[in-house]
Amino acid sequence: MKARIGLEIHCQLTTLKTKLFCGCRADYRKMDPNTNVCPTCLGLPGSLPRLNGAAVKTALLIAIALGCKSPDVLSFFRKNYFYPDLPKNYQITQLDIYGPACVGHDGQIKVDDRDVRISRIQLEEDPGRIVYSGASEKNLETLVDYNRAGAPLVEIVTEPDMESPRDVRIFLNLMHDMLENIGASDASLEGAIRADANVSLEGNNKVEIKNVSSFHDLEKAVGYEIMRQTNNIENEIEIDKETRQWDEKRRITVSARSKESDTDYRYFLEHDVPWIEIGNACDMLRKDMPESIATRRQRYTAEYGISDQVAEILSSQQYFARIFESARTDENSRELANIITTDLMGLLETRQKQADSKLGSAELGRLVGAMMDKRITRTSAKSALQSMVRDGRSFDDIVRESGLGTVDDESKITELVGSVIDSEPGLVNQALASPKAVHYIMGLVMKKSSGRADPEMVRKAIESYLDSKRNDAPDQ
Amino acid sequence: MSTDLGITLAEYVRGVASGEISCEEYVVATLDRIEKHDAKLHAYVSVDADAVEAAKGVDAAVRAGRDVGALAGAPFGIKDNICMAGTRTTCCSWMLEDYVSPYDATVVDRLSGSGGIVVGKTNMDEFAMGLTTEFAAFGPSLNPWNTECVPGGSSGGSAVAVSALECIASLGSDTGGSVRNPASFCGIVGYKPTYGRLSRYGLVSYANSIEQVGIMARSVEDVGIVMNAISGEDKMDDTTRRDVRSGADHTPDHIADIDGGVEGMAVGLDVDSFDESTDVGSAVRRAADAFEAAGATVTDVHIDHGPSSVASYYVLTAAEAGSNLARYDNLRYGYDMPQEGYEYNAYISRARSRLGPEVTRRMILGGFVPSAGHAGKYYLKALKMRDALSAQVDGVFADGNLACILSPTVPVLPFKFGEKIDDPVELFRMDSNTVLANLTGRPSISVPFAMSSGLPIGVQLTGSLDSDAQLLRIANTIHASSESKGAPQL
Amino acid sequence: MITNDEIRAVAKLMKIEIDDYEEHAEKIRKMIEYFDHLDSVALSDTFQRGITVTIDSLRDDVVENTGAGADLGLKFGGGEHMHSPKLR
Incomplete structure (x- = not known):
């Protein structure tokens, strides 16, 4: 029986400086609780939302990257429900129920050989964070930190066009790389991207899976859910339309038994935020849009003769693709691509290390040139690279001082x-x-x-x- | 006491500038009058004694030849749903009994920046829901013309304070007539500008899509002076930004042409809004005659004041209020109520039982009309009704090339306490003339025009979007032929 | 006609505890009945948009952090968590 899997991906726009509706920092991480707050993100009486224009542009950029259409005018809605992490007890979000009003709708993206349709992309505010603290399970205190409240968030909703956990994995990896590539989000930051899934087997009820902390677990949860539903159907047990949560310890999904289905969100227009005329913003954004990963990958194989496998790795990470392009010559493409993907990526695997790297692309070019002329071995090159990244020393100096030249006598x-x-x-x-x-x-x-x-x-x-x-x- | 508190803001400012009026004396006299009469009238819920210090500073500045701003230390009352840093903003609700705002509303900030002095926060119906002040949690205000009568609402305290000379002018808020209604009942001028012209930053939201801060004063010129001081775009309120489609300037001069008269202008008489056989109706007819005498042409127009527009108003306000007041869960701020023994939902529900009866009912309506099963029948219909009304009024204005339409502000004279409070539908009807301007975003002003049985009657003028300066000019003309003069005898 | 059960359900949704239930219910019913006047008007399918602005007129992405260190009049201080009653 064929499974139909859809995803809801929440992605923080971490490249922005401020929250969606106030001037507090978008990067709430590593701060003392409730120090990144103001009257607006705390929903104090009389405060009003002030929309971040850059957030609108970044969200539109995502819509363009996913092949979505955008309406001429955007509007915002309130989703009303009570929860301790929600300072106003409503969330400002977007909705298409009265006609297209979200930043994007009806997009499509190629995942392997499959087309996954994007239903809509909406710009919204993140709630605060609830933490539970206490000595025992029974005596947990419910504590709330509003530093995150109002952080700019984009929700990407897909149609149920995936069929296997593998599809889910490939799609999420693709999203992750795309969001980084266009500069919308640093997806590797903790909590920057979260995803929920819905799973149904042909003709049966849809089950939502929530509360999954990692992409890896989501893949597992989807796999488990397909198995559970298949078993149920084989045993003629009806599948309930429900929300299930992923139990990390037991590696199974469990019914959330929440009253969420009873909640009536009373969606209506948020008049404190004006309607936004997009005008030619999308055209302007399209013009400045970074090359897509797929186009770049194709260019690498077709024009530079790089193997498909290496081109895939290199093209999906903008940081390394940039280094590659600036150190590349007509002669060194393949050798350069190899040393970046095998050695340099290992040395610079975190964002922090990338930021701290002192490697210049001209120096990298020199190193690759020496390798190609056999003036230095692969092993020596690797050790020289380490030193160039760490200390920013020139390639020639390193060779001279540490005698790394090839022994060919x-x-x-x-x-x-x-x-x-x-x-x-x-x-x-x-x-x-x-x-x-x-x-x-x-x-x-x-x-x-x-x-x-x-x-x-x-x-x-x-x-x-x-x-x-x-x-x-x-x-x- | 020799200080004449009954002067207008314009007279006061001229007097201070020329040295004839001492700001300190005027403010002290105002505070004395509050002391003497407000225990009974209850216009204020809190009074700021520090106002005297500020007043001394103004006098010193005048003596030193420094600028004292367009408001020159004039004492103002501010409705208690407008935030002032470090003072209580209670919205006259037990829910916010001790709530102190950490920041100034933009209108307060600008008022102070132009030299205005706030002497106190004024009484109102709880969260601005009501039109008599009978729903004020800490007790109603009394009408200074007849203390057995309601002063109107919800900005009743702001109206009483101006009328009873407990301040020179005041700020209120107008969601469906909440500035114009009490201005009419108390015999003063009450003005709601075009939506977006005054910042709502720091105005505690009730129905945010239609409400505006409003100005109450003893003359139309005074309203213009205050408008010049506090209106215009505000980076803290995105709805004050200029609409790309109209591009209208939100900061024109509101007093430059105020004496320009109405010669050659067309005034539409909203004939379905009054019954000429009543005192209120005949006053409106006389106002129309006064317009003609001043050189305007008056033509009869028909506008839908039927129950559907009032219903639309109440549906929209209920939906928005239900959402705007959801934040009062008593977790982040509010009053002392220990959490021990309560689960989350039980705690909030218990804490919110401090909301008064009218607010409670509006909360329930606000949960009902936009809910999944009922939005189509109520909320969406109300939105569309608002559009239909806008289109209709646009048509009437275009058809007659009108500068404004004339109607009574409230269809009846001020009534006695308790007379209508038990019948919500009867109270709905009191709003039938005022809600139009809120639903359509238009500027509207109530001008005291006549007296009947010792009670004031106000007439209402409603203009086109962004015609605020012209509307004040028209209102100033009709105010000049007002039959109602002077302050009530206390 | 809105039933008593519906009113109770909405009150629960809105987290409103009602003491004098009967008095409220009657007034609420009257109000909703009045809202039925909306049924009498023929209306278009769409509604108009509100104040419309361009993206470039919106707030710039510049940190202000108006709340840092300020006394915001809260039940908890900066650096502390807020306590919430238990969920469920």
């Missing part, structure tokens, strides 16, 4: 090989029997040369040594 290499084999004479017989041991000797030689020996020459030297031994040995 034949007699030196023969000497090296001889000394390694002398230290472990048993290796020779092993090597004569198995190529694995040849690799092992090679490793020892490279180590002894601090990675500077030319590997090809080392291999030849070992083989000629072994050949001489073979000739010495009596026929058996």
Whole structure:
């Protein structure tokens, strides 16, 4: 039976400086509770929302990236419900029930070979955060921090066009990369992207899955839910239309048993926020839109002859794609792409490390050039790269000072090989029997040369040594 | 006591500038009068004794030849739903009995910036829901013309204070007539500007899509002086921004042409809004005659004041109030009520039982009319009714090339306490002439025009969007031929 | 006609505890009955938009943090969590 899976993705616009409706900081992280608040985000009597124009533009950018249509005029609505994390006891959000009014609707995005339709994209305010504290489960205190209240958030709602947990994973990864690529969100920040899913099996009721803390768990939760529903149907148990929560410890979904279905949100127009005429904003944004990941990837394979696999990794991360483009020459594309994806990405795996990196793209180009001319080995290059990232030293200085230049003197290499084999004479017989041991000797030689020996020459030297031994040995 | 408290703001400002009036003496006399009469009238819910210090500063500035601003230390009353930093803003509700606002409303900030002095916060129906002050949690205000009668509402305290010379002018708020209605009942001028012309930042929301801060004073010119001081775009209120479609300037001069008269203007007489056989109706007819005498042409017009427009008003205000007042859950601020023994929902419901009876009913209506099952029948219909009404009024104005329409402010004379409070529908009808301006965003003003049985009658003029300066000019003309003069004898 | 049960349900939704139920119910019924006057008018399918502004006239994305360090008159101080009664 075919599963139909839809997603609701909440993405904070973390690249903005201020909240959606006031001048408090959008980045509420690492602050003492309730210090990033003002009359507006606390909903004090008489306060009014003041819409952040940059938030509207960023949300429109997401709509464009997802192929959505945007109306001529945007408006906002109130979603009314009582909850301790909601200072006004309503949330300012968007809605299309009276005609298109959200930042985007009816989009589409290619996920592998599948089209996933985007129903709508709405701009809204994040609630505050509830934390539970206390000695035991029974005596938990309910505490609220409003630092997050009002942070700019975009909700992306898809049609149920995915069929497997794998589809979900691919889609979420794609979203993650896209949001970073267009500069809408630093998706790696804690809590920056959250997703809920809905799952139904053909002709049966839809089940919502909420409260999932990571993409990985969401994939698991969807998988579990498909299995649970399939079992139910096989046993002729009707599937309830309900909301279920993911139980992290037990790795199952459990019925939320909330009264959420009873809640009537009494949606109506938010008149404190004026209607927003989009005018030519979308055209302007489209003009400045960063190249999409798919286009970039295609360009890398078609124009630069980079393998599909490497191009996929490189194109999806704007930071590295930028370094690549500025250090690239017609000759070094493939070698450069390889060293970025295999070595540099490992050195700069976090946003912080990227920000702190002192590596200049011209220097990186020099390093790749030296590798291509065999003036330096791969291993030496890696160690030089570390130093360039950390200290910002020039490639030439490093080579000069630490003698990282390649050892390609034949007699030196023969000497090296001889000394390694002398230290472990048993290796020779092993090597004569198995190529694995040849690799092992090679490793020892490279180590002894601090990675500077030319590997090809080392291999030849070992083989000629072994050949001489073979000739010495009596026929058996 | 020799200080004449009955002068207008314009006279006061001239007097202070010329040195004939001492600000300190005027403010002290005002506070004395409050002391003497307000225990009975109850225009104020709190009085600021520090006002005298501010007044001394104004006199010193005058002596030193420094600028004292357009308001020159004039004492104002401010409705208690408008925030002032460090003072209580209770909305005359037990729910906010001790609530102190941390910031100034923009209108208060600008008023002070122009030299105005706030002498106190004025009484009102709880959260501005009502039109008699009988729903004020801390007791009603009395009509200074006849203390057995209601002063009108919801800005009743602001009207009483101006009428009884307990301040020179005041700020109220007008959601469906809440400034014009008590101005009419108390014999003063009450003005609601075009929606968006005065900042609502710091005005505690009741029905935010239609309400405006309003100005109450003893003359139309005074209203213009205050408008010049406090109106215009405010970065704290996005709805004060200029509409891309009209581009109207929100800060024109409201007094430059105030004596320009009405020669050649067309006034529409809203003939379905009154019954000529009543005292109120005949006063409106005489106002129409006065317009003609001043050189305007008066033509009969027909506007829908039927129950559907009042119903639309109450549906929209209920829906918005239900949402705007949801924040009063007593968690973040409010009064002392321990949380022990309560679960979340039970706590809030208990805490909110401090809301008074009228607010409670509006909360329930506000939960009902926009709910999923009923929005189509009530909320959406009300929105569309508002549009239909706007279109209709636009048509009437265009058809007659009208400068304004004339009607009574309230269809009846001030009535006795308790007379209508038990019949909500009877109270609805009192709003039939005033809600039009709120639903359509238009500027509207009540001008005292006649007296009957010792009670004031106000006439209402409603103009086109953004015609505020012209509307004040017209109102000033009709006020000059008013049959009602002077202050009530206390 | 709105039933007593409906009024109770809405009161619960709005978190309003009612003491003198009967008096309120009667007045509320009268008010809602009055709202039925809206049925008598023929109306268009759409409603008009309100005050409309351009994106560029909106607030700039510049940190103000008007609340930092200020006494906001709350039941809890800056640096402290707010206590809420237990959910459920």
